[in-house]
Amino acid sequence: MKYVLAILLPILYQIAVLAQDRPAGAVTGSIADEHGEPVPFATVAVYNAADSALAAGGTSDVAGAFSLAVKPGRYYLKVTFVSYRDKIVPGLRVANTPLAVGTIVLQTSADVLTEVVIEGERPPMELQLDKRVFNVSQDLSNVGANASDILGNLPSVTVDVDGAVSLRGSGNVRILIDGRPSGLTSRDPDALRKLQGNLIERIEVITNPSSRYDAAGEVGIINIILKKDKRAGINGTFxxxxxxxxxxxxxxxxxxxxxxxNLFSSYGIDDRNAPGYGSSYQRYTSADTSFVYSQYNDRERGGLAHNVMLGLDYFLTEKTTLTGSFLYNPSFGVNHSTNTYHDYDENGTLTRNVVRTEREEEDESTIEGTLSFKKDFERKDQSLTADVKWIRGVDDEATRYTEGTPGGALLQQRGLNNADETNWQVQLDYVHPLGQEGKLEAGMKTATRMIRNLYSLETREEDDTWTPLPAFSNNLEYNEHIHAAYVMAGNAFGKFSAQGGLRGEYSDITTELTETNETNPRTYFNLFPSAALSYKLKDNNTLQFSYSYRINRPDFRDLLPFSDFRDSRQFFMGNPNLKPEYTNAFELGYLIEWGEGSILSSVYHRHRTDVVQRIMTDVDEQGRTQIIPINLAEENAYGAELNLSHALFTWWKVNTSANFYRAITEGTYEDQVLSADTYTWTSRTTSKWTFFRKLDLQGSFNYRAPRVTTQGRNRSVYSVDLGTSYDIFQGKATVNASVRDLFNSRVRRSIIDNEGYYSSSKFQWQSRQLLLTFTYRLNRQKEKEKESERTEEM
Incomplete structure (x- = not known):
């Protein structure tokens, strides 16, 4: 009972003080234990030195920090927390400015005879006003997976067969690493498959970012946070x-x-071979020609990938930190593919079989260096940060192709696709508190991106010489300079909170094809406003509204006028004349929280202009088709999203999410009306059971409903994942077993049905997978939030 009173009385007193005029002075500091770890929720009280009357009281926050407002005078401070000895700091003299007492170290009480540790698992998803945080390590189906697999398991997120990520049905999503652009995501969508999921701590999904963030990304930002610890001593996970x-x-x-x-380091090595398959049926009829063929694709993608990260935090003072980090990500892959074509005449009679093989050797590497400076001022919430990042990425692909009929002549070709990318980013951010709860934020950023891409395709002649194909060979030089500045302000007015911001970005982009001397320079300036409002209806019930204006610049791969030559019947070619897309995004959300769970429901609307879509254009007499991206249309998307997390019992937790949306696309291309009106939805439900505090079982069900596209429709996809884990070695280690895609049903199926042309296809990137994982923790608890409650023996 005395511990309850020790905690409640200062809190009640602080509430009473806040209702009066705020004194000019304050006492600030932080609480830590003998090991240097912060002590959250410790009771801190300030007493008058003359008569020991309570002047102010409160508790430390989750980082162990506290700030108590008092009038100028002489005081002493007392810190109490269960299982620790009381700590008194005498002789405090407070003037009209805050008095910093530094870090107060608490010693464990010798009177503790019995210790009871209550562990509560982190929820799979934490709902915050501006984002959703997914603690992906708690999802058993993610153990042993890569970053692409983990993203595909998040609510409202899908990953296609090429590794491209979509959020709420749109692929225009910005992916960051530790809050900053990274070569791991900007170089190649498939690069996420080379990032081991065991190195990821959590993933943040920001559906309507404020002006603080880059304006790129139509539907928002996915921020991947890598593991990094700051606890005293040595600790780690293997x-x-x-x-x-x-x-x-x-x-x-x-x-x-x-x-x-503080030294931190991580390393991951991954060697894999992922088999997949695909098949399609194509039928084309016109007044001049017709063709029918079926195709079967058998492929294996594999290779060895490394991820190395080293870093150092140097605490110049208690509130000033200098951080340097280095990341190196090399990978070496060999991919095999075989395409078998069966050609038919107009009567359905098989006329010939054609076999095309591909062997691709791919060497990739990313090197990143980051230097960061952070200064926290004496005034709460006042800070200055500065970051400099350098990124160098290399992606070299050499491919050999063969094609021919059984017993016939063999066509041999070779392709080269080498990309060299360099990035520089410099960013400065400042936060200044306003009043009691308000903040003013301002910052600037400049980013430079330079890409050199060599692409060539050659055919082997009868005399063993190689002849280049001009239509498929060129060199691209891509130079991008983006300069930005922003200002934001926000404050709380009772139950009402408001935030507004404005970001300006100047874009200077030049694309040059050096072999044909084609240059396409572009410069433009845009202002991107953002706003957010929230109203607390009652305890644990919050209504939120947000707005942002965003841009989606064409990716350099979509600007390349070279063809992807892996399929000799279907070519993808970029479009150097693509323009940026612009999006106005609105979202209204309602958050309900209670002791056993939470519900976040939201409705949203996105209006997009100059929407880029890939369409099928030319079809020749050999059945070869061409796909290009164009600024096709205008789109209006409406959606409703629901996220529910609930603990039915202490041993049974359920998390479910669903996203329902409608997208109306209207556009024309070469006098052809291309429009679509689709209703579709995605959902994911996870159920987790814990037995004997050591054994966890989990089942997950994913579903994506059919959807209509501008030239056809995509069919539904569903999958089931299972996982189990068991703690051994007194909780220091865990054994996990999981099955991804239990029924081998994660198959992408699509149909194109236009006048004179019909196509149906299906593709499975990877078949059902069984994983066994062993985890050992050095001086660390299992990835759970730990509440320690120590009680004295009666």
Missing amino acids: VATAGTPYQLGASYSINYRKNNI
């Missing part, structure tokens, strides 16, 4: 994974902190 189809991997994440230095 993971080994094996699976079928073939996968072997291992990783570690380790941290060492002493005094004012």
Whole structure:
């Protein structure tokens, strides 16, 4: 009872003080234990030195920090927390400015005879006003998976067969690593498959970003946070994974902190071979020609990938930190593919079989160096940060093709696609508190991106010489310079909170094809406003509204006028004349929280102009088709989203999400009306059971409903994932087993049905997979939030 009173009385007193005029002075500091770890929710009280009357009281926050407002005078401070000895700091003299007492270290009480530790698992999803945070390590189906697999398991997120990520039905989503653009995501969509999921701590989904963030990305931002610890001493996690189809991997994440230095490092290695298949049926009829053929594709993608990260935090002072980090991500892959074509005449009689093989050797690497400076001022919430990042990425692909009929002549070709990318980013951000709860934020950023891409295709002649094909060979130089500045302000007025911001971005982009001397320079300036409102209806019930104006610049791969030559019957070619897309996004959300769970419901609307879509254009007499991206149309998308998290019992937790949306697309191309009106939805439900505090079981069901496109429709996709984990070695280690896509049903199916042309296809990137993972923790608890409650023996 005395502990309850020790906590409640200062809190009640603080509430009473806040209702009066706020004194000019304050006492600030932080609470830590003997190991340097912060002590959250410790009771802090300030007493008058003359008569020991309570002057102010409160508790430390989750970082152990506290700030108590008092009038100028002489005081002493007392810190109490269950299981620790009381700590008194005498001789405090407070003037009209805040008095910093530094870090107060608490010692464990010797009177503690019995310790009871209550562990509560982090929820799979934490709902915050401006984002959703997914603690992906709690999802058993993610253990041993890569970053692309994990993203595909998030609510409202889908990942297609090429690794491209979509959010709420749109692929125009910005992906960040630790809050900043990274070569791991900007170089190649498939690069996410080379990032081991064991190195990821959490993923943040921001559906309507404020002006603080880059304006790129129509539907928002996905921020991948890598593991990094700052606890005192040495601690870490070691993971080994094996699976079928073939996968072997291992990783570690380790941290060492002493005094004012914090060293952190992680490494992951992954070797895998992922089999997949695809098939299609094509039929074309016109007044001049017709063709019918079926195709079967059998492929294997695999290789060895490494991820190395080293870093150092140097605490110049208690409130000033300098951080340097280095990331290196090399990978070496060999991909095999076989396409078999069956050609038929107009009567359905088989006329010939054609076999095309592909062997691609792919060497990729990313090197990143980051230097960050952060200064927290004495005034709460006042801070200055500065970041400099350099990124160098190399992606070299060399491919050999053969094509021919059984017993006939063999056509041999070779392709080269080498990309070299360099990025520089400089960013400065400042936050200044306004009044009691308000903040003014301002910052600037400049980013430079330079890409050199060599693409060529050659055919082997009878005399063993190689002849280049001019239509498929060129060199691209892409130079992008984006300069930005923003200002934001927000405050709370009782139950009402408001935030508004404005961001300006100047874009200077030049695309040059050096072989044909084609240059396409573009410069434009845009203002991007954002606004957010929230109203607390009652305890744990909040209504939110947000608005943002955003841009989606064409990716350099969509500007390349070269063809993807993997399928000799279907070519994708970029369009150097693409313009940016612009989006006005509105969202209204309602958040309800209670002790056992939470519900976040939201409705949203997006209006897009100059929408880029890939359409099928030319079809020749050999059945070869061409696909290009164009600024096709205008689109209005409406949606409703629901996220529910609930603990039915202490041993049974359920999390479910669903996203329903309608997209209306209207456009024309070469006098052809291309429009679509689609209703569709996606959902994911996860159920997790815990037995004996050591055994976890989990089942997940994913579903994506059919949807209509401008030239056809995509069919539904569903899958079931299972996982289990068991703690061993007194909780220091865990064994996990999981099955991804239990029924082998994760198959993408689509249909194009236009006048004179019909196509149906299906593709499976990877078949059902079984994974076994062993995790060992060094001086760390399992990935759970830990509440320690120590009680004295009666």
